[in-house]
Amino acid sequence: MTKILCERPNLFRLTHICNRNVERKKQPWVPAGVTWTEDFNTVLNSEADIIIELIGGLTPAENFVRGALKAGKSVVTANKQLIARHGPELLQLAAENNCQLEFGASVAGGIPVLPALRAGLSGDSLHEIAGILNGTCNYILSRIETARIPFSEALEEAQARGYAEADASEDLDGGDARAKLSILALAGLKVRVAPIDVRARTIRTIDAVDFDYATELGCTIRQISRADLKGDTLFADVGPSLVPASSPFGRVQRNLNLVMTSGEYGGDNAFLGAGAGGDPTAVAVVSDLMFVAENLSQGPRPPRTWQLASPTVSCDFETPWYLRFWVKDQPGIIASLAAILSDHHLNIDSVLQKPDCDKNALPFVITLEPCRDTQLHPALEKMAALNFCVKPCLSLPILR
Numbered sequence: 555m556t557k558i559l560c561e562r563p564n565l566f567r568l569t570h571i572c573n574r575n576v577e578r579k580k581q582p583w584v585p586a587g588v589t590w591t592e593d594f595n596t597v598l599n600s601e602a603d604i605i606i607e608l609i610g611g612l613t614p615a616e617n618f619v620r621g622a623l624k625a626g627k628s629v630v631t632a633n634k635q636l637i638a639r640h641g642p643e644l645l646q647l648a649a650e651n652n653c654q655l656e657f658g659a660s661v662a663g664g665i666p667v668l669p670a671l672r673a674g675l676s677g678d679s680l681h682e683i684a685g686i687l688n689g690t691c692n693y694i695l696s697r698i699e700t701a702r703i704p705f706s707e708a709l710e711e712a713q714a715r716g717y718a719e720a721d722a723s724e725d726l727d728g729g730d731a732r733a734k735l736s737i738l739a740l741a742g743l744k745v746r747v748a749p750i751d752v753r754a755r756t757i758r759t760i761d762a763v764d765f766d767y768a769t770e771l772g773c774t775i776r777q778i779s780r781a782d783l784k785g786d787t788l789f790a791d792v793g794p795s796l797v798p799a800s801s802p803f804g805r806v807q808r809n810l811n812l813v814m815t816s817g818e819y820g821g822d823n824a825f826l827g828a829g830a831g832g833d834p835t836a837v838a839v840v841s842d843l844m845f846v847a848e849n850l851s852q853g854p855r856p857p858r859t860w861q862l863a864s865p866t867v868s869c870d871f872e873t874p875w876y877l878r879f880w881v882k883d884q885p886g887i888i889a890s891l892a893a894i895l896s897d898h899h900l901n902i903d904s905v906l907q908k909p910d911c912d913k914n915a916l917p918f919v920i921t922l923e924p925c926r927d928t929q930l931h932p933a934l935e936k937m938a939a940l941n942f943c944v945k946p947c948l949s950l951p952i953l954r
């Protein structure tokens with residue numbers, strides 16, 4: 555990012571670089587006039603119009619961004635956690651101080667989806683956003699899909715190739731994607747939703763055999779983040795889901811990201827590309843910078859205001875379900891499961907069982923006709939107590 559700014563001095567004048575222990579950060583290609591500092595107040599008290607925050611995390615980034623906005627300086631940030639948790643208040647602070655806050659790099663790095671929500675789609679009334687927002691999960695799932703390797707092997711491979719961190723919990727368990735979904739919902743659906751209120755399901759439970767069964771159903775498995783605004787309720791969920799293999803989601807391979815929007819007037823749009831990486835993210839940051847600079851060059855204007863709704867957040871989607879059981883084979887298994895499903899008014903759509911499996915740990919699948927999560931959940935609890943289940947049942951929504 556700094557390199558782009560230094561190589562294209564006609565765009566902007568870089569005045570300060572602020573970093574802890576700054577001495578070790580110095581680069582010969584940075585122009586001599588740039589001030590290197592460890593003290594953020596030096597930047598705050600300078601003539602700079604725009605501050606770029608790229609330190610990540612909440613502390614001290616939040617204080618830096620608040621300080622900049624209060625001082626009337628516009629801010630460009632790539633900080634997903636900061637915007638997911640404090641975006642609405644920070645946007646308000648920017649409006650009160652007549653400056654701008656842009657965060658285009660905070661979701662799907664190199665894909666200009668947030669600028670599209672800000673500009674090209676702002677004339678529509680969006681009601682749904684869904685995406686593959688985590689490249690690590692997509693890499694792992696698409697590797698299990700293509701190589702039929704265990705989850706643990708796909709994770710190790712992702713770590714060896716630099717697609718997953720040593721502790722990848724935030725990615726695997728959905729924390730990263732739900733923060734991104736909160737930001738997309740803020741920018742596209744104009745709602746406040748705290749990441750913690752969005753249910754996140756892990757991908758650690760996905761097995762190579764699930765891809766065999768998904769294939770039989772014409773599907774594959776991806777970590778899907780979705781937010782669907784219906785009246786005063788935002789239905790939101792992050793986690794592994796079955797998607798048709800031939801759908802845009804089903805075709806996303808390796809660590810790419812895809813975001814799809816649905817609008818009342820314009821219908822559906824899809825945005826595909828590199829979700830992370832230094833260079834794509836740098837382009838997103840510089841593009842935000844150009845947008846802010848262009849606005850500033852047009853002189854004082856009324857601040858951009860955000861009318862945000864605060865819907866109830868629910869994960870109770872109505873959807874068909876995929877249930878995968880690992881059982882110790884014995885007569886009457888299907889009858890026992892079917893009785894519980896029937897007691898809860900749940901209709902079976904299909905039963906799938908691969909031949910020649912280990913009778914002590916036999917994977918088989920039941921798919922259900924559409925029902926709500928709250929309807930399914932009590933049935934799953936009863937099934938978990940059955941003595942032939944050797945592992946907890948895996949339940950995945952089937953998105954058509």
Ligand SMILES: NC(=O)c1ccc[n+]([C@@H]2O[C@H](COP(=O)([O-])OP(=O)(O)OC[C@H]3O[C@@H](n4cnc5c(N)ncnc54)[C@H](OP(=O)(O)O)[C@@H]3O)[C@@H](O)[C@H]2O)c1
Pocket residue numbers: 572573574575608609610611613614632633634659660661663829830831832835
């Ligand atoms: N890289 C990507 O692909 C990507 C994609 C999308 C969004 N982002 C976002 O972009 C931001 C930066 O990510 P990155 O990958 O470039 O991170 P990074 O490599 O860790 O760089 C962060 C920089 O900020 C400095 N820093 C951290 N805490 C500081 C503090 N308290 N005071 C002063 N300086 C501090 C770090 O210095 P030290 O060297 O001392 O640690 C480092 O130079 C994050 O918000 C991240 O989520 C990154």
